[in-house]
Amino acid sequence: MAKIDEVKSGSRIEIQSENGAYRPTVSLRSRLRACRSFLLTPGSRPERFAGTRAFGGDAIIIDLESTVAPDDKRHAQDAGLAFFREPAAADFMRILRVNSPRSVIGLRDLLALLDAGSQPDAVILPKCQSADEIRVVSDILDGSTIGIIPMVELARAVFVAELMADAHERVCGLFLGGGDLAADLGVEGTWENLLYARSRFVAAAASTGIAAIDVPYFKADEAGLRQEAMASRKLGMTGKAALHAEQLAVINTVFTPSPDAVSHARSVVAACNTAGRSAPVLAGHVLEPAMLREAERVLAIARKSHGVLQKPH
Numbered sequence: 080m081a082k083i084d085e086v087k088s089g090s091r092i093e094i095q096s097e098n099g100a101y102r103p104t105v106s107l108r109s110r111l112r113a114c115r116s117f118l119l120t121p122g123s124r125p126e127r128f129a130g131t132r133a134f135g136g137d138a139i140i141i142d143l144e145s146t147v148a149p150d151d152k153r154h155a156q157d158a159g160l161a162f163f164r165e166p167a168a169a170d171f172m173r174i175l176r177v178n179s180p181r182s183v184i185g186l187r188d189l190l191a192l193l194d195a196g197s198q199p200d201a202v203i204l205p206k207c208q209s210a211d212e213i214r215v216v217s218d219i220l221d222g223s224t225i226g227i228i229p230m231v232e233l234a235r236a237v238f239v240a241e242l243m244a245d246a247h248e249r250v251c252g253l254f255l256g257g258g259d260l261a262a263d264l265g266v267e268g269t270w271e272n273l274l275y276a277r278s279r280f281v282a283a284a285a286s287t288g289i290a291a292i293d294v295p296y297f298k299a300d301e302a303g304l305r306q307e308a309m310a311s312r313k314l315g316m317t318g319k320a321a322l323h324a325e326q327l328a329v330i331n332t333v334f335t336p337s338p339d340a341v342s343h344a345r346s347v348v349a350a351c352n353t354a355g356r357s358a359p360v361l362a363g364h365v366l367e368p369a370m371l372r373e374a375e376r377v378l379a380i381a382r383k384s385h386g387v388l389q390k391p392h
Contacts, residue, residue, distance in 0.1 A: 107200065107226045108251045109372075111290040113379035114138045114172055115334035116327045117320040119295060121146040122155030127324075128162050131171075134324040135331055137383070138172035143188055144179075144205050152184065156191055163197035170383055174228065176203035180216050189219050201226035203254055206233055210246035217247045225249070228292070231283075232256025234263045237276045240283035253284045254320070257294030268297075270310060281315035288372055293319040301329060308333040317376070335384045336377045344381075347374035 114137040120127050122143045131139040141159040143152065159175060167173060175192065178185035192202070204216060207229035216227060227249040231240050237260070244253055260276060261268035277293075284291035293311040296304040296319075308319050308330050319330045336344070350361040351371060359366040 107224075108289050109375060109379065110172060111138075111201070111226070111228075111252045112288075112317050112372075112376045113383070114290065114292075115318045115380060116330040117174070117292060117318060118324060118327060119146065119176075119320050119322055121151075122159035123147050123151040125158040125162065130324050131327075132168070134327045136171075136321070136324070136327045137318070137331070138174060138200075140174045140176055140203065140320065141199075142176045144176050152178075156188060160191060160195040160197040163192075163199045164195065167198070167200075172200045174201050174203060175199040176205060179206050180204060180212065180219075181206075181208075186219075189216065192225075193220070193223065198223070199225060201228050201251055203228045203230060205230045205256065206236075206259065207231070207243060208233060208236055209239060210242040213243060213246035213250060217249050220249065226251035228252045228254050228290075230254045230256045231276070231280050232259040232263070234260070237279055240280055241286050244283045244287045244289060250287070250289060252290030252292055252317075253280060254292045255280050255294045258297070268294075270307060277311070277314060277316075284317075285315060285369075288369070290317045291315060292317065295320040295322045296326065297322065299323075304329050305333060331384070334380070336380055340377055341381045344374035344377035347371060348378065 116136045117138045117140050118131040118134075118136045119140045119142055120131065122141045128139065128141070141162060143155050143159060147155045163173060163175065177188035177192070180186055180189060189202070192199075202216070202220075202225055204213065204227060207213065213227055213229055220227075227247065228251060229243045231237060231243070231253055232255070236243065240253060244250060255277065257268050257273055261273060264272070266272040281291050293308075293316040296307050298304075304326055311319055312334055318334055321327055321330055346361055347366055347370060350366060351359045354360070
């Protein structure tokens with residue numbers, strides 16, 4: 080058995096070492112961790128669906144929940160499910176935010192998804208409160224390959240985020256809901272007020288190697304968006320959601336690794352490839368599985384960012 084071995088069942092496969100050689104796998108978790116920007120779009124506005132890729136977004140979130148008026152819920156569901164029946168692109172993730180599965184309408188969303196034969200990469204569970212809730216949804220999705228992204232947007236969810244992250248193999252990321260969380264805490268949704276929640280959120284996602292997706296920036300202020308996105312990235316967020324397509328370019332720029340980071344990531348992978356059955360070492364430091372996982376994420380982002388990743392000379 081090679082020293083570097085983080086093989087787990089289902090979608091958890093991230094890093095493998097076979098016959099002494101490092102071999103990355105493209106799992107749902109690793110694909111989501113390589114997404115920098117997510118455009119949250121009302122399901123009732125299908126004319127906007129195609130714009131996400133045009134503006135360079137890495138993923139689209141079709142929303143059936145809070146951005147959709149009650150009278151438009153059925154139309155949003157029909158339009159969203161039709162979108163997910165269209166052929167998918169390998170480098171673009173398509174995600175559906177259903178209504179809370181603790182509600183009748185949320186359960187109807189999930190059942191309609193299965194009945195329609197639609198196939199999003201994952202579903203987002205708003206106002207998730209427990210690991211048990213995630214396991215119930217997973218049972219409903221049995222027989223599909225759809226992942227689950229719980230939202231952390233209630234005060235109680237902050238304290239069980241690590242349990243939610245590890246609730247089931249389908250969990251591929253966590254999504255911070257800053258607006259509702261701030262309301263639940265009775266505070267303004269500033270960076271400082273939500274820093275504790277963000278820190279626990281990032282640690283919970285890191286504990287199982289899944290994506291940590293930050294809340295959208297709600298103001299029409301590019302400088303403010305850039306500042307918050309940079310702070311989120313430094314804290315450990317893997318990506319950030321947006322409400323407007325015009326925000327995607329800023330988010331992508333912030334979450335795209337620098338050439339130095341790409342070079343280091345390439346060195347990490349090369350060290351693993353040449354380690355054989357020994358523990359891989361780079362610059363005198365043993366490389367741990369989390370370092371390999373991060374290197375693969377950096378290289379995956381670089382490949383999609385057109386020109387950042389260059390072949391070694």
